[in-house]
Amino acid sequence: MQPLILKGNIIFTPAPTTFSVHANSFLVIEKEHIQGIYPQLPEKYRACPYHDYGNNLIIPGFCDMHTHAPQLLQCGLGMDEPLLKWLAKYTFPEEGKFHDLEYARTIYRDFIARLIASGTTSAAIFGTIHLPATNLLCDLLAEKNFTAFVGKVNMDRNAPDFLLEDTQNSVCETEKFIQKWKQNKVITPIITPRFAISCTAPLLQALGELAQKYQLPVQSHLDENEAEIAFVKELFPNCPTYDAVYKRYHLLGDTPTLMAHCIHVDENIIANLKAHHVYPVHCPLSNINLSSGIMPARRFLNAGINLTLGSDIGAGNDLFIPRSIVSAIQLSKIYQFTHPDCAPLSLSETFYLATKGGGKMWGKNGSLESGYLANCLVIKPHSPQVLSPLDHLAQFLYYGTPKDIQAVYLRGKLSDLSPSK
Amino acid sequence: MQPLILKGNIIFTPAPTTFSVHANSFLVIEKEHIQGIYPQLPEKYRACPYHDYGNNLIIPGFCDMHTHAPQLLQCGLGMDEPLLKWLAKYTFPEEGKFHDLEYARTIYRDFIARLIASGTTSAAIFGTIHLPATNLLCDLLAEKNFTAFVGKVNMDRNAPDFLLEDTQNSVCETEKFIQKWKQNKVITPIITPRFAISCTAPLLQALGELAQKYQLPVQSHLDENEAEIAFVKELFPNCPTYDAVYKRYHLLGDTPTLMAHCIHVDENIIANLKAHHVYPVHCPLSNINLSSGIMPARRFLNAGINLTLGSDIGAGNDLFIPRSIVSAIQLSKIYQFTHPDCAPLSLSETFYLATKGGGKMWGKNGSLESGYLANCLVIKPHSPQVLSPLDHLAQFLYYGTPKDIQAVYLRGKLSDLSPSK
Numbered sequence: 001m002q003p004l005i006l007k008g009n010i011i012f013t014p015a016p017t018t019f020s021v022h023a024n025s026f027l028v029i030e031k032e033h034i035q036g037i038y039p040q041l042p043e044k045y046r047a048c049p050y051h052d053y054g055n056n057l058i059i060p061g062f063c064d065m066h067t068h069a070p071q072l073l074q075c076g077l078g079m080d081e082p083l084l085k086w087l088a089k090y091t092f093p094e095e096g097k098f099h100d101l102e103y104a105r106t107i108y109r110d111f112i113a114r115l116i117a118s119g120t121t122s123a124a125i126f127g128t129i130h131l132p133a134t135n136l137l138c139d140l141l142a143e144k145n146f147t148a149f150v151g152k153v154n155m156d157r158n159a160p161d162f163l164l165e166d167t168q169n170s171v172c173e174t175e176k177f178i179q180k181w182k183q184n185k186v187i188t189p190i191i192t193p194r195f196a197i198s199c200t201a202p203l204l205q206a207l208g209e210l211a212q213k214y215q216l217p218v219q220s221h222l223d224e225n226e227a228e229i230a231f232v233k234e235l236f237p238n239c240p241t242y243d244a245v246y247k248r249y250h251l252l253g254d255t256p257t258l259m260a261h262c263i264h265v266d267e268n269i270i271a272n273l274k275a276h277h278v279y280p281v282h283c284p285l286s287n288i289n290l291s292s293g294i295m296p297a298r299r300f301l302n303a304g305i306n307l308t309l310g311s312d313i314g315a316g317n318d319l320f321i322p323r324s325i326v327s328a329i330q331l332s333k334i335y336q337f338t339h340p341d342c343a344p345l346s347l348s349e350t351f352y353l354a355t356k357g358g359g360k361m362w363g364k365n366g367s368l369e370s371g372y373l374a375n376c377l378v379i380k381p382h383s384p385q386v387l388s389p390l391d392h393l394a395q396f397l398y399y400g401t402p403k404d405i406q407a408v409y410l411r412g413k414l415s416d417l418s419p420s421k
Numbered sequence: 422m423q424p425l426i427l428k429g430n431i432i433f434t435p436a437p438t439t440f441s442v443h444a445n446s447f448l449v450i451e452k453e454h455i456q457g458i459y460p461q462l463p464e465k466y467r468a469c470p471y472h473d474y475g476n477n478l479i480i481p482g483f484c485d486m487h488t489h490a491p492q493l494l495q496c497g498l499g500m501d502e503p504l505l506k507w508l509a510k511y512t513f514p515e516e517g518k519f520h521d522l523e524y525a526r527t528i529y530r531d532f533i534a535r536l537i538a539s540g541t542t543s544a545a546i547f548g549t550i551h552l553p554a555t556n557l558l559c560d561l562l563a564e565k566n567f568t569a570f571v572g573k574v575n576m577d578r579n580a581p582d583f584l585l586e587d588t589q590n591s592v593c594e595t596e597k598f599i600q601k602w603k604q605n606k607v608i609t610p611i612i613t614p615r616f617a618i619s620c621t622a623p624l625l626q627a628l629g630e631l632a633q634k635y636q637l638p639v640q641s642h643l644d645e646n647e648a649e650i651a652f653v654k655e656l657f658p659n660c661p662t663y664d665a666v667y668k669r670y671h672l673l674g675d676t677p678t679l680m681a682h683c684i685h686v687d688e689n690i691i692a693n694l695k696a697h698h699v700y701p702v703h704c705p706l707s708n709i710n711l712s713s714g715i716m717p718a719r720r721f722l723n724a725g726i727n728l729t730l731g732s733d734i735g736a737g738n739d740l741f742i743p744r745s746i747v748s749a750i751q752l753s754k755i756y757q758f759t760h761p762d763c764a765p766l767s768l769s770e771t772f773y774l775a776t777k778g779g780g781k782m783w784g785k786n787g788s789l790e791s792g793y794l795a796n797c798l799v800i801k802p803h804s805p806q807v808l809s810p811l812d813h814l815a816q817f818l819y820y821g822t823p824k825d826i827q828a829v830y831l832r833g834k835l836s837d838l839s840p841s842k
Contacts, residue, residue, distance in 0.1 A: 073804055076819025077812050079750070080767050110805065288751040291765070293758065317747065317819040326738065329500070330709040334755055337714070344712070346501050383494055384531065391498050398497025398738040401822040 004029040004412055005050035008058040008378065009389035010037055012368040013352040016301070021389050026050060027058055029374040032411040036370050056406060057379040057392055061121025062321035063358030063366050066219070066260040066281040066310025068126045069137055070095050070104075072111045074314030079289050083225060086290070088160075091314065095128045096162045104133035108140050115146075117417050118320040118402045121375035121410055122147040122358070122365055124219055124258050124281075124310075126192055129153050129165050131173040135180060138187045145410040147362060147375060149258075151192025151219055152177045156203045159194075171206040178214050186411065188217065188362075190258075195221040196232045196245045208250030217256040217361065220246065222280075223269070224261035225292050243272055253277050256361055260310060261286075262300070263293040270296075270303050279306045279361060282353065284327035286312035294335045297328065298342035301349065308358035309350070322397040325350045347394060374412035380404050425450040425833055426471035429479040429799065430810035431458055433789040434773040437722065442810050447471060448479055450795040453832040457791050477827060478800040478813055482542025483742035484779030484787050487640070487681040487702040487731025489547045490558055491516050491525075493532045495735030500710050504646060507711070509581075512735065516549045517583045525554035529561050536567075538838050539741040539823045542796035542831055543568040543779070543786055545640055545679050545702075545731075547613055550574050550586050552594040556601060559608045566831040568783060568796060570679075572613025572640055573598045577624045580615075592627040599635050607832070609638065609783075611679075616642040617653045617666045629671030638677040638782065641667065643701075644690070645682035646713050664693055674698050677782060681731060682707075683721070684714040691717075691724050700727045700782060703774065705748035707733035715756045718749065719763035722770065729779035730771070743818040746771045768815060795833035801825050 006029070010022040028035040028045060041048070071091060078090045098104045115123065125141075125148055127134035134152040141148050152174055156167045165173075174191070181189040191211045193199045199207070211218050223229060223242055232242045239245045243259075246252035252259075253276025262273065262280040273280060282295050300307045309328060311319050318324070325347075332345040345353075359366020365373045381387065382395050382404050396404055408415040427450070431443040449456040449466060462469070492512060499511045519525045536544065546562075546569055548555035555573040562569050573595055577588045586594075595612070602610045612632045614620040620628070632639050644650060644663055653663045660666045664680075667673035673680075674697025683694065683701040694701060703716050721728045730749060732740050739745070746768075753766040766774075780787020786794045802808065803816050803825050817825055829836040 073806055073808075076816040077808075079815065079819060080765075106805075288754060291754040291757070294755070331755075333709060333712040334715070336712070338759070344501075384527075385494055387494075387498075394500065395497040398500060400497075401824065403822065403824060 001031065003035060003045060003048060004374070005041070005045060005048055006053060006058055006378070007050050008053035008056045009392070010058045010368060011389055011393055012060050013348050013356055014367060014369060016349045016352040017346065019348050019390060023389055027368060027376070029412045032374055034368055034370055034372045034374050037368065053378050055381060055386065057389060057396070059377050059379060059393065060355040060366050060368055061375040061377050061408065062119050062354050063308065064115070064120045064123040064311050064321055065258055065279065065308040065358040065361070066283055066312050067123055067319070068313060069108060069111045070098050070128050071314030072107055072114070076317045077314070079317065083290050092160050092163055096160070098128040098130045098133040101132050101136060104136055108137045112140050112144060112146065114319050116144065116408050116410070116415050117405065119377045119405050119408060120319065120321055121408065122362065124149040124190060124361070126151055126153055126219070129155055129163060129170070131177055134177060138181055142184060142187050144415065145186060145413045147186050147365065147373060147411065149188050149190040149217060149219065149361070150181070151190045154193045154203060154207060155198040156200050158198050167200060167203050170203060171210070174207065174210060178210065178216065182214060191216055191218045191251065193220050193251065196242065197228065197235065204245070204249035204251060208254070211255050212250055215255055217258070218251045219258040220251065220260070222246070222259040222262050223264045226264060229264060241269060243269055247276065258308070258361065260312065261292065261295065263287060263295045265296065270299055270305070274303050274305050277306070279308050281308050281310040282328055283310045283312035283316055283324070284331045285317055285324055286315035288327065288331065289317060290315050294331050296335065296339070296342065297332055297345055298335070306357065306360060307353055309353040320402055321354050322400060325354050325397050328353065347397065351397070374409055376409045377405055378407040380406045422452065424456060424466060424469060425795070426462070426466060426469055427474060427479055427799070428471050429474035429477045430813070431479045431789060432810055432814055433481050434769050434777055435788060435790060437770045437773040438767070440769050440811060444810055448789060448797070450833045453795055455789055455791055455793045455795050458789065474799050476802060476807065478810060478817070480798050480800060480814065481776040481787050481789055482796040482798050482829065483540050483775050484729065485536070485541045485544040485732050485740070485742055486679055486700070486729040486779040486782070487704055487733050488544055488740070489734060490529055490532045491519050491549050492735030493528055493535070497738045498735070500738065504711050513581050513584055517581070519549040519551045519554040522553050522557060525557055529558045533561050533565060533567065535740050537565065537829050537831070537836050538826065540798045540826045540829060541740065541742055542829065543783065545570040545611060545782070546572065547640070548573055550576055550584060550591070552598055555598060559602055563605060563608050565836065566607060566834050568607050568786065568794065568832065570609050570611040570638060570640065570782070572611045575614045575624055575628060576619040577621050579619050588621060588624050591624060592631070595628065595631060599631065599637065603635060612637055612639045612672065614641050614672065617663065618649065618656065625666070625670035625672060632676050633671055636676055638679070639672045640679040641672065641681070643667070643680040643683050644685045646711070647685060650685060662690060664690055668697065679729070679782065681733065682713065682716065684708060684716045686717065691720055691726070695724050695726050698727070700729050702729050702731040703749055704731045704733035704737055704745070705752045706738055706745055707736035709748065709752065710738060711736050715752050717756065717760070717763065718753055718766055719756070727778065727781060728774055730774040741823055742775050743821060746775050746818050749774065768818065772818070795830055797830045798826055799828035801827045
């Protein structure tokens with residue numbers, strides 16, 4: 001089989017503070033993986049054809065580590081409302097519609113098309129409580145060769161009737177979901193209690209057991225909002241902190257764990273998350289839209305924690321990860337006003353969070369180093385003027401739109417970017 | 422002459438807290454002005470053809486009240502740098518290039534094409550110190566029927582040599598600029614001292630006299646950054662505050678005055694700005710990118726001040742005003758964390774700032790009320806699903822891109838949106 005070879009200005013972040021720039025170089029892909037980067041093609045590839053992308057950038061695709069597929073239509077709606085009103089007016093009625101498989105098909109197709117056209121090549125995705133719709137979401141993602149953790153959401157309390165599951169049924173459908181997908185190459189099932197508030201202790205217990213039994217990762221929400229934290233305390237009076245609830249039921253680091261938000265955390269909680277190798281997901285657009293607060297991202301980085309980035313649509317208002325990259329930088333600048341010891345995040349650090357930082361959840365993903373999954377993007381210049389590759393990247397991240405993405409490769413396969421509508 | 426008639430879902434903000442929604446209605450334009458909105462066409466127009474935009478929105482075009490045309494290429498570059506390094510490394514070398522008229526033509530054409538394609542239909546624009554390039558900017562804007570205040574920038578100290586003017590020459594060229602444009606229908610010359618730091622007292626004095634002599638508006642920067650404020654204090658030891666410097670030279674409210682930023686202001690300064698009928702320009706993207714601070718926008722609104730909105734590119738990273746609308750809301754939510762008495766800005770308030778709030782500088786502009794300039798946009802749905810007109814608007818503002826703008830009318834004339842590159 002012929003290797004796939006792309007030529008252009010190649011940039012990635014092997015480490016948070018380092019952009020690695022290879023101008024006018026060749027990226028060689030063998031099957032699904034990066035073989036290497038060369039200024040000149042080595043002898044063995046010299047006869048192979050290659051795609052010459054000229055002055056365009058070649059960068060790793062984005063890893064969106066917290067996003068709600070059924071909330072696509074909500075992007076930007078009801079952002080003047082407080083959290084609980086927003087959930088009741090927009091989110092729950094929308095998620096309720098996913099018992100209808102045809103409705104799910106329309107939205108999930110659109111979601112996946114937009115996700116890919118936005119340059120996201122890997123994601124950790126919440127579905128809904130509905131098993132058929134969540135299976136469909138996986139089918140559609142697998143069809144596109146899209147690397148994803150997908151969760152069937154579990155909720156057996158504190159939600160409207162039409163979104164509540166019977167505890168036993170919730171566990172049983174989750175196990176069916178796991179069994180259907182556990183051998184899949186691109187889709188990994190992920191245990192997804194919505195959050196401690198919407199799950200009884202027996203449900204959390206059973207979900208922790210499933211995670212153990214099948215050695216599966218876990219995703220949920222943690223320390224997003226002060227009212228939420230107080231409610232968790234009330235529901236689980238024997239757990240000293242919110243994270244302790246998940247820990248108690250083997251849902252915090254016993255297997256790889258993504259926890260979205262982690263805003264209201266003190267040094268002890270940060271130390272716990274570090275000890276349990278948790279991957280916190282910074283969702284800056286969501287956190288600011290819902291007035292949740294500012295995550296102390298610098299403290300997580302200083303502690304050497306595996307910080308990642310997420311769009312969190314619909315509370316986040318955009319699937320296009322560069323919006324979250326810029327928002328993360330901007331929030332860190334504001335955070336420094338009141339916490340002068342916390343330096344702002346740099347462009348390379350946030351680019352790293354959005355690529356290799358999240359990609360680590362899959363092993364070698366989110367970078368263009370040898371052996372990594374060949375998930376990558378080709379970016380056109382936003383201006384007709386010639387910029388250095390790094391300025392070109394900065395302009396794309398700060399000023400670009402999905403329109404500037406010329407090509408998306410998913411595990412070495414060129415994706416069709418024509419709109420789904 | 423036939424009236425121009427557009428049919429669609431019409432939305433505008435007659436007041437900051439009110440969206441006026443006219444679903445499936447007719448917008449009648451006579452020459453350059455809105456004649457009226459009708460659910461059914463009145464008898465006299467019944468035989469006229471009209472453009473049926475179906476489910477699309479028709480909204481006022483955006484008024485960008487602070488933007489630097491020569492900084493287009495800088496969007497998103499150097500945002501990790503502190504202000505002074507950013508100015509020295511990016512802004513000044515870039516502005517220096519505008520002595521070359523052909524360079525200016527390339528950039529200004531691109532700037533205007535992007536401005537219009539982004540849905541901005543009126544703007545207050547900084548040029549550079551160069552008279553020929555600034556005249557060219559006006560020519561190119563006038564060609565497009567674009568309503569603008571345009572300023573030849575004045576600087577006679579504290580800038581690199583290649584951007585410094587001789588004081589007398591600066592005044593003389595400014596007067597030539599005024600005389601060339603003072604009778605123009607769409608372009609209004611505006612007195613534009615860059616800021617107090619870059620202008621000597623004699624230059625400010627002469628500029629104040631020109632503003633008086635020709636009864637022209639003024640634009641500049643005020644209270645953006647603490648180091649800047651301290652430097653102004655040092656340069657003008659006899660003025661108790663920064664705003665007092667401009668006031669002393671008749672550059673603060675003796676004629677209509679736009680002042681960008683106004684971040685570090687106390688109640689006395691706010692009262693002064695109110696008393697002098699100043700239009701402060703909120704530039705949220707710039708303020709956050711340069712870590713300048715958060716403007717107390719709610720305090721300005723509470724004081725009944727004419728607050729407006731600006732992109733401030735290149736410190737702001739996007740010409741597309743919806744990015745500034747959303748950023749203004751987001752910053753106001755963060756501001757409330759530390760100032761609980763300041764409620765966040767609502768979507769209607771920020772939409773008002775971006776349209777009628779800024780438009781007031783021209784009289785009747787920035788709304789779709791009868792008698793207003795016919796500057797308006799047609800917006801396609803971002804999702805294939807049918808939303809209410811207000812949800813459609815919210816989704817466009819939060820999640821849209823310039824691609825969602827189907828048509829731009831500048832003073833009743835349909836604009837060509839094909840890219841300039």
